Amino acid sequence: MKKKKYTSVSPHRHDFIEFSLVLEGRGKERINGAEHDLRPGTLVLLLPYQIHEYRSLADDRLTMYICNFDMQLLATGPEAAWGLDELLLGRDPDQPAYVRLPEEALGETVRLWDALYGEYESSQAWRPIVLRSLLLQALSQFVRHGSAAQEPNKKGRPAPSSRxxxxxxxxxxxxxxxxxxxxxxxxxxxxxxxxxxxxxxxxxxxxxxxxxxxxxxxxxxxxxxxxxxxxxxxxxxxxxxxxxxxxxxxxxxxxxxxxxxxxxxxxxx
Missing domain, CATH: 1.10.10.60 (Homeodomain-like)
Structure with missing residues (x-):
């Protein structure tokens, strides 16, 4: 996990999941050819091998939290049965990879990511357990706010071919x-x-x-x-x-x- 300022990142892909939160600044991100705005409160869940790049707007810099983790965290264990594996196995190809948090949720989300980053930087007892718990809370926010923002005709399970x-x-x-x-x-x-x-x-x-x-x-x-x-x-x-x-x-x-x-x-x- 890291907290950094960016002006631009060239096209690349990972073999792990990248989860990020924009704290400050404005910019653009392109994921598999589709572009969207980046602004404070934008959550992005990038799946393995998706190609992405981003850049800040002129005279601006993006401050972001970026958290990387293995896809098996979502695809195995009891959390998968609760629905987290749907983030991978059930994602509709037309579903955006990002969520724009409402203003009233931004403060709570930033405090959660601050706690996640603080735990990552610490060496306290049971650190992996606390890290996993905080990450799952952050993922739950992505799921809840993403579901709330979906258009009515986009709700429901995706077609079998996309799964x-x-x-x-x-x-x-x-x-x-x-x-x-x-x-x-x-x-x-x-x-x-x-x-x-x-x-x-x-x-x-x-x-x-x-x-x-x-x-x-x-x-x-x-x-x-x-x-x-x-x-x-x-x-x-x-x-x-x-x-x-x-x-x-x-x-x-x-x-x-x-x-x-x-x-x-x-x-x-």
Whole structure:
């Protein structure tokens, strides 16, 4: 979690959830090509691999709280049964990724995020439990104010076709080190391979295999920096069945070879 001032952030994507609150300033954010205003009281819940960028208006700066966390926080545990997994598995593609808080709710929300940030910066006993509790409260505000702002014709559950992709994404996150293919996923989730491939392209702007490779290369990077394992072994530990494929994909995504990446990052340390 961080509290920072921004003038602009170039287009990028994450493999985790990003939850943010605008405290001061005004600007614009673009998520998967759709632009919306940023102003004090704007809450944004950005799902994994959604491409976004933002910038402040001229002569202004955005002050924001930004909180990042793994998607399994919403997709597993008792909270998922209470409806938090609907933020992922049931989100209507037409539903905005942001909520504009009413003025009367802004003070309470800022105090909640202040408490969340204060707990994150602390080292007190039971810190993870308190952090989780405060984060769930913040998410509940997003859900409640987002539901209240929905137009009547947008209420209700989304069409089945819009619900298919997030269970698949969750499964890939949990099994990306295993052998996976589009055909296997289509059979498991009863979705035609062509439709599933199209959904990955529409939602993330990349093919399924590229989505899978990015997860595996991220895992490989952590092993390169945190272990002394031979690079060939890291390739197989990261889900690749071929060392040449691993090397080629790593170079394409990182711009350097695995060995160069390890040497440079260790040198920076």
């Amino acid at each position: 298919n992709i997030w269970p698949v994404v969750q499964y890939v996150y949990e099994h990306f080190l295993d052998p996976l293919s589009l055909q296997e996923l289509s059979e498991r989730f009863h979705v035609h391979p062509t439709q599933l491939s199209s959904q990955f392209g529409e939602q993330f702007g990349l093919h399924f295999v590229d989505f899978l490779h990015e997860l595996r290369i991220r895992h490989a990077c952590s092993l390169l920096l945190s272990s002394t394992l031979p690079i060939a072994q890291i390739a197989f530990e990261s889900g690749f069945s071929s060392y040449p494929t691993f090397s080629r994909v790593f170079l394409r995504l990182k711009g350097v070879t695995p060995r160069q990446y390890r040497e440079r990052r260790n040198g920076e340390r």
